[in-house]
Amino acid sequence: MSQQQSSRTGPPYTPTTAAVGGLPAVIPDVPISAVFIALYISFAVINMTVFQSNTRRGHKFIPSVALFGFCMARITTLVLRIVWATRRTNVRLGIAANILVNAGILIVYVINLIFAQRILRAKQPTLGWHKSLRVIYRLLYVGIACALIMVITASVLSTYTLVPYTLRACRDVQLASGTYLLVFTTLPIFIIAAAYLLPRSPIEETFGAGSVKAKAIITILITCLCITNAGFRSGTAWSPPRSVTNPAWYHGKAPFYVFNFVLEIIILCIMTITRVDQRFHVPDRSSQAGRYSDRLGSTTGSVRDITVDKERRSENMHNV
Incomplete structure (x- = not known):
């Protein structure tokens, strides 16, 4: 979201370059956002109900809580967009709304990587539980946190300065973070490929309900949707900046809602319908090969x- 700023107002300064979604208006942003809020509320209730029901049966599945948090973050995002539509000159509201749009989906990225990790540990326990691979996963999660912090910092800083060098640095930071997130979303494909292409392990395990093959298909499908989401963000970020009076097609409201919230709702539908809370559940305190099957x-x-x-x-x- 690094942009040249107008010297006539601020700080924070009003952006002079086009951004995806543009400046919200009461029509059509408020009714569209209201529909998505209703959908996210429904999925938040479903995930929390599923988590509590499973917990009462001794079936703890933390990703359900994470998905509940994701839905709540999206509700906050859309509420801010509605408020911003009624106060279009409030730059601070725009900053907060855009930050939440970029930050919320990271929860889904991490959950999907965890699903792929569990498949690898089931199909290739020796590799999946290797200490070096654990370190790599932790570094990836740290990278996600760093990318989020960098995006937030650069987004805020770019609206509080007119110094060209600082603006370029903010844009570089955002491009690097966006590219890292795009690469991060592709990792489940490589992990699942390793699980199936490597020689079959003699200590292969199973976990959760359903076949491991079905779990792999679900994870790959979600991965493709995450790549589409991250690819759109990264592609628009790398495109040359355009004036707010001359936006490209991808700056429109339709791409904004489709490549963000529609894709996310589809992902939530897939996770809910396929009952990932049953399919991807593993025993508590699973820390080494043999724990998934409780051998x-x-x-x-x-x-x-x-x-x-x-x-x-x-x-x-x-x-x-």
Whole structure:
């Protein structure tokens, strides 16, 4: 969102270059946003209900809470856009609304990577649970947090300065962050490819409900939607800046809602209909190969039973 600023107002300064979604208006932004708010409220209720129902049965699935948080963040985003549509000269509202538009979807990106990680650990336990791979995952998550912080900082700073060098630096930061997020969304495809293309592991496991193949198809489908979302953001960011009076087609309201909220609703529909809370559930405290199928727990239980049986036999012999 790095833009040249107008020297006539501010700080914060009113943008003079076109942005995706443009300046919101009561018509059509308010009714469209209201419809999406209703949809996100529905999915927030569904995910929290599913989480509580599962928890009562001892079936903890944290991604349901994360999806609830994602829906709440999107509700806040759209409420801010409605308020911004009624106060179009309030630059601070625009900054907050745009930041939330860019930040909310990161939750879905992370959840999808976790799904791919669980598939790899089931198909290739030795590789999936390797310590170096754990470190890589943690670095990726740190990268997501850094990208978010950088985007927020650059977005705010670019509206509070007129210095060309600072504006260019802000744009470079945003481009780097957007490119990183695009690459991040493609990772599940490579992870699933490794899970299936590498020689089959003799200690392959299963987890959750349904086949691992069905889980892989669901993850790839969600990945494609995430790539479309991140690709649109990155593509528009890398395009040459255009005047607010001469926007490109991708700066329109239709691309803004379709490539952001429509794609997100489709993703939520897929996760809800396919019951990812059942398919991608793994036992609590899974930290090494064998935990998904609870083989380690079963082995421990078997040893314990044998020990108890021996003690009982010894006691009976003593009594005789």
